[in-house]
Amino acid sequence: MMKKLLGCIFVLLLFGTALAEDKRTEVPAGDSPAMGPANAPITITLFIDFQ
Amino acid sequence: MAAGPVVKQIVQAYPDKIRLVIKNYPYKYRDFARIAAEASLAAMDQGKYWEMHDLLLARSPKLDRASLIAYAGELGLDVKKFTGSIDSGKHAKNIDSDLKLAESIDLYNTPTLYINGRQVVGERPFEFLKKIIEEELTAAGR
Numbered sequence: 001m002m003k004k005l006l007g008c009i010f011v012l013l014l015f016g017t018a019l020a021e022d023k024r025t026e027v028p029a030g031d032s033p034a035m036g037p038a039n040a041p042i043t044i045t046l047f048i049d050f051q
Numbered sequence: 052m053a054a055g056p057v058v059k060q061i062v063q064a065y066p067d068k069i070r071l072v073i074k075n076y077p078y079k080y081r082d083f084a085r086i087a088a089e090a091s092l093a094a095m096d097q098g099k100y101w102e103m104h105d106l107l108l109a110r111s112p113k114l115d116r117a118s119l120i121a122y123a124g125e126l127g128l129d130v131k132k133f134t135g136s137i138d139s140g141k142h143a144k145n146i147d148s149d150l151k152l153a154e155s156i157d158l159y160n161t162p163t164l165y166i167n168g169r170q171v172v173g174e175r176p177f178e179f180l181k182k183i184i185e186e187e188l189t190a191a192g193r
Contacts (some may be wrong), residue, residue, distance in 0.1 A: 023169070023170075024167065024168030024169055025156050025165055025168045025169075025170055026168060027072075027074075027152070027156065027165050027168065028152070029070075029072045030148070031145075032072050032073055032074055032145075032149070033072070033073045033091070033092070033095055033100045033101075033104070034070060034071060034072045034073070035062070035070070035071050035101065036062065036066075036067075036069050036070035036071055037067060037070060038070065040067070040068055040069055040070040041068055041187065041188060041191040041193045042065070042068050042069045042070070042166065042167055042184060042187050042188065042191075043069070043070045043071075043072060043165075043166075043167060044058065044061075044062070044069055044070070044071050044072070044164055044165070044166050045072045045073075045074060045164060045165045046058060046071065046072070046073055046074065046162060046163075046164040046165075047074045047075075047076040047149075047153060047158060047161050047162065047163045047164070048073060048074070048075065048076065048161055048162060049075075049076055049077050049078045049081065049084050049088075049161045050077075050083075050084060050087035050088065050091065050107040050108065050111055050114060051077070051078070051081040051082070051083050051084040051087055051111055051112050051114055
């Protein structure tokens with residue numbers, strides 16, 4: 001019984017971690033200031049406040 | 052706070068692999084946050100966004116109207132055009148749209164960045180960002 005319960009918790013934890021890893025937010029670039037190649041494999045979108 | 056030296060460092064470390072996009076999130080209780088964002092976009096109109104971006108970061112928090120106009124002069128911009136742009140809030144729509152976007156993705160703090168959509172909040176060390184970049188490059192097969 002205990003073993004089964006632990007097994008369940010383990011699976012749930014794994015699932016949770018996988019979900020956290022995959023959480024992605026879509027952030028459209030629009031015509032915001034940008035540098036670097038348009039077809040770059042990585043896009044970093046940075047929200048800033050100059051002050 | 053803004054595009055810290057770490058983000059710059061990471062972009063320089065992967066020159067052909069990263070596109071950096073800037074969104075404005077002027078905090079509403081800071082007097083000059085919004086006009087500074089206007090100034091950066093006014094400079095973009097004249098082809099000098101990054102020069103102004105760097106200058107604003109270097110001189111922050113001295114970002115009052117007169118200082119911004121002086122910076123425009125320093126960068127050799129058309130100061131009359133620049134002043135007209137910040138005074139009329141020419142880019143208010145762009146800034147509002149960035150703010151709306153931030154709200155829609157539940158972002159309330161700067162600096163926050165997204166690496167291929169993966170959220171990173173706050174100033175992080177180079178190695179932290181590098182690890183994510185490497186993971187993304189591996190995933191993309193590059």
